[in-house]
Amino acid sequence: xxxxxxxxxxxxxxxxxxxxxxxxQAKRVFIGIAATITxxxxxxxxxxxxxxxxxxxxxxxxxxxxxxxPVIAKTIEAVPVAEPVTVAADTAKSTADAPPAWNTVxxxxxxxxxxxxxxxxxxxNEYLQTLYAKGxxxxxxxxxxxxxxxxxxxxxxxxxxxxxxxxxxxAGGIQFIARRY
Numbered sequence: 001x002x003x004x005x006x007x008x009x010x011x012x013x014x015x016x017x018x019x020x021x022x023x024x025q026a027k028r029v030f031i032g033i034a035a036t037i038t039x040x041x042x043x044x045x046x047x048x049x050x051x052x053x054x055x056x057x058x059x060x061x062x063x064x065x066x067x068x069x070p071v072i073a074k075t076i077e078a079v080p081v082a083e084p085v086t087v088a089a090d091t092a093k094s095t096a097d098a099p100p101a102w103n104t105v106x107x108x109x110x111x112x113x114x115x116x117x118x119x120x121x122x123x124x125n126e127y128l129q130t131l132y133a134k135g136x137x138x139x140x141x142x143x144x145x146x147x148x149x150x151x152x153x154x155x156x157x158x159x160x161x162x163x164x165x166x167x168x169x170x171a172g173g174i175q176f177i178a179r180r181y
Contacts, residue, residue: 102128105139105152107181112162113141113154114169114176124149134172152179 102124107113116138117127124140128151131138141150153169153176156162162178169176 102140103137105141107141107152107155109181111155111181112159113152113156113179113181114162114165115179116151116153116169116174116176118143118148118150120147121149124151127151131174134174136169136172136174 116131116136117124119127128138131151136153138151138153141152143149153165154162156165166176166178
């Protein structure tokens with residue numbers, strides 16, 4: 001044998017002891033999982049132990065002696081008023097600030113509508129004011145539940161009339177969906 005062959009045999013592992021990296025990797029993973037669980041359980045035990053011992057402590061503020069109750073309010077003598085006080089009605093509000101009356105509709109089967117929104121009563125009033133300011137006058141249809149209302153425009157006799165209204169709403173920046181009941 002040459003010296004080159006002896007060096008190669010020393011560098012390369014012998015075929016009798018194969019290096020199984022898959023087994024080593026699996027062992028590392030299992031050890032990592034076990035270590036993570038151990039650390040987690042240790043922290044959980046520490047936390048719960050602290051909570052248990054903290055609940056057993058009696059705070060000084062919780063232990064008070066019952067004594068005379070402090071006086072909170074004093075009696076005040078009533079002073080007679082010379083003239084009755086009148087409160088003026090708020091006439092500063094305009095009719096535009098008042099919630100608009102709801103124009104309701106019950107859609108019939110097969111009718112075409114444009115639905116602008118579905119919302120609760122308070123939001124419906126606010127959105128109606130916004131739409132009325134833009135010159136849009138929707139009607140209120142019943143929603144899927146008692147406290148939801150659908151704001152709809154229509155009914156439309158045909159698809160051409162529906163499409164004209166869709167173009168006007170899109171130009172005004174109003175979102176909608178076409179709906180056949």
